Amino acid sequence: MDNQNIRQQLQDAYQNRVAIRVYQDKKIPQEDLDTILDAAWLSPSSIGLEGWRFVVLENAAVKEAIKAVSWGAKSQLDTASHFILLIAEKNARYDSPSVYDSLVRRGISDSKALEARLKQYQIFQESDMEIADDERRLWDWTAKQTYIALGNMMTSAALLGIDSCPIEGFPYGKVNAILAEHGVIDSDKEGIASMLSLGYRLQNPKHPRQRKERKAVISTFN
């Protein structure tokens, strides 16, 4: 496929993607779902940490419990073909096992090289990002990375003709408690960052999509 075709497909997908809150009673084929999940799995993360998990929520009791407290997800939990939880890791400090593991996973096994890289990450987290000694900032760091996976999943879905809606309209404390109670997460180690509904739109949105003018958000600084 040449670039002109690819550009057209991407443009069509961007134009067609809108946040969908009510879906048809129609299931996404497993191959399409797997491709969407691959987009999350293969998304980039800072220092290659992969401080995330993506859970396809099928459990009816957990869905009901989340629906009862989540203003931003109600009709979607009722009608979406699939519902994804984006889970982010807590306390991913430079001296945590998961940072160490991420280096080993990427083939850095020599002890001197490991030490040098961890020192570099310490400076990065302490002086550059100023997150190392603040649990909330460490959480924000991993949680915001899950939004890359969220975007990639939505664009992949749109290219496959599948609708979606990103969701953060829910009480984080309550949803974390529900997920922990049902054993979906270990709340000492991780928490919910956002959710994603997927399916096929029941109808087009009533109002045309509005955006700022392109030139108000896109510019070149020479």
Ligand SMILES: Cc1cc2nc3c(=O)[nH]c(=O)nc-3n(C[C@H](O)[C@H](O)[C@H](O)COP(=O)(O)O)c2cc1C
């Ligand atoms: C991070 C994020 C969180 C969102 N949370 C919700 C939500 O909880 N419930 C909902 O119905 N829509 C939610 N939305 C959808 C937005 O309202 C929607 O994307 C925005 O109005 C732009 O419209 P469009 O996606 O149709 O272009 C969310 C969008 C983003 C990016």
